[in-house]
Amino acid sequence: xxxxxxxxxxxxxxxxxxxxxxxxxxxxxxxxxxxxxxxxxxxxxxxxxxxxxxxxxxxxxxxxxxxxxxxxxxxxxxxxxxxxxxxxxxxxxxxxxxxxxxxxxxxxxxxxxxxxxxxxxxxxxxxxxxxxxxxxxxxxxxxxxxxxxxxxxxxxxxxxxxxxxxxxxxxxxxxxxxxxxxxxxxxxxxxxxxxxxxxxxxxxxxxxxxxxxxxxxxxxxxxxxxxxxxxxxxxxxxxxxxxxxxxxxxxxxxxxxxxxxxxxxxxxxxxxxxxxxxxxxxxxxxxxxxxxxxxxxxxxxxxxxxxxxxxxxxxxxxxxxxxxxxxxxxxxxxxxxxxxxxxxxxxxxxxxxxxxxx
Numbered sequence: 001x002x003x004x005x006x007x008x009x010x011x012x013x014x015x016x017x018x019x020x021x022x023x024x025x026x027x028x029x030x031x032x033x034x035x036x037x038x039x040x041x042x043x044x045x046x047x048x049x050x051x052x053x054x055x056x057x058x059x060x061x062x063x064x065x066x067x068x069x070x071x072x073x074x075x076x077x078x079x080x081x082x083x084x085x086x087x088x089x090x091x092x093x094x095x096x097x098x099x100x101x102x103x104x105x106x107x108x109x110x111x112x113x114x115x116x117x118x119x120x121x122x123x124x125x126x127x128x129x130x131x132x133x134x135x136x137x138x139x140x141x142x143x144x145x146x147x148x149x150x151x152x153x154x155x156x157x158x159x160x161x162x163x164x165x166x167x168x169x170x171x172x173x174x175x176x177x178x179x180x181x182x183x184x185x186x187x188x189x190x191x192x193x194x195x196x197x198x199x200x201x202x203x204x205x206x207x208x209x210x211x212x213x214x215x216x217x218x219x220x221x222x223x224x225x226x227x228x229x230x231x232x233x234x235x236x237x238x239x240x241x242x243x244x245x246x247x248x249x250x251x252x253x254x255x256x257x258x259x260x261x262x263x264x265x266x267x268x269x270x271x272x273x274x275x276x277x278x279x280x281x282x283x284x285x286x287x288x289x290x291x292x293x294x295x296x297x298x299x300x301x302x303x304x305x306x307x308x309x310x311x312x313x314x315x316x317x318x319x320x321x322x323x324x325x326x327x328x329x330x331x332x333x334x335x336x337x338x339x340x341x342x343x344x345x346x347x348x349x350x351x352x353x354x355x356x357x358x
Contacts, residue, residue, distance in 0.1 A: 041349040056093050056095070058092065089109065099126075105125075119168050139164070140188065151170050159216070163190065180202060201236070205223060207221065220232050227273035228273060229248075229276055270316040276303050277303075280331060282335050284341070286339025295309065295311065301329045304329060331344040
């Protein structure tokens with residue numbers, strides 16, 4: 001397990017002029033190779049690519065839009081009822097691995113239950129030409145609804161076998177993350193054919209990033225409290241400790257749980273103190289930046305940068321901060337089919353494409 005605090009990063013970058021020059025040389029060109037792909041969005045949360053060069057964008061206010069390769073936008077009808085409160089609303093969206101044949105997409109949202117809400121996952125057939133979602137089917141919803149408007153998690157990942165992994169936050173009720181009978185603070189495994197669901201891993205606070213590594217294994221990033229943001233490789237049956245162990249503390253100070261480690265509880269592969277509020281996550285596998293294959297990318301909502309973590313054995317080590325302070329609230333980050341890197345700047349209502357200089 002590796003860790004790097006914000007102060008440590010600053011100190012390591014400044015000892016000598018030579019080290020500073022080397023750091024600048026290692027940074028990517030941050031000008032003409034980044035272009036706006038969509039703007040005027042309201043709390044954009046996720047993006048997904050289609051094989052024809054188009055892409056989808058979800059906005060937390062309950063809007064899903066389809067863009068063609070020329071950038072023409074079509075807002076889609078047919079979404080289910082969505083409870084838009086606090087951090088809840090329309091959240092993640094992905095295209096199925098067999099999208100070219102089926103046109104299926106998966107999306108997560110906060111489903112209203114009276115005055116309460118719960119995380120739900122649905123599948124639909126995309127018809128961009130007609131501006132419609134067809135055959136919308138709910139695959140999963142939490143058994144318990146809550147009046148809380150925080151810690152939804154809600155990233156969805158499709159495994160190579162077609163099963164789905166959905167992250168669910170503790171909804172602000174931290175003790176539930178250790179209750180195996182409850183879905184709060186869990187990653188759920190869902191079979192889209194049988195619509196059966198079970199707990200994959202537990203002890204999570206608010207996992208807002210998830211993706212597969214080069215071996216097809218799940219990697220997830222989650223928000224800690226005051227400090228202790230984590231990157232984990234959640235395994236089936238694993239317990240990741242929250243709130244029994246954490247590298248964070250109560251807001252305003254004070255210990256949470258019994259410390260930062262305990263027998264039987266998994267340690268993170270990387271953690272940040274102070275918190276950076278990581279959101280979105282991908283392991284790069286493309287050809288445009290071959291030197292970064294296997295590196296982890298996540299956005300910082302708090303400090304407005306993209307964090308790149310270098311693989312180090314079974315963990316992640318050195319952090320490189322990309323575009324620090326240039327884009328506001330990095331909400332999601334994805335690898336496009338051509339190997340370029342796209343990211344959402346939620347605070348600007350924009351989507352950017354980052355490509356290699358010619």
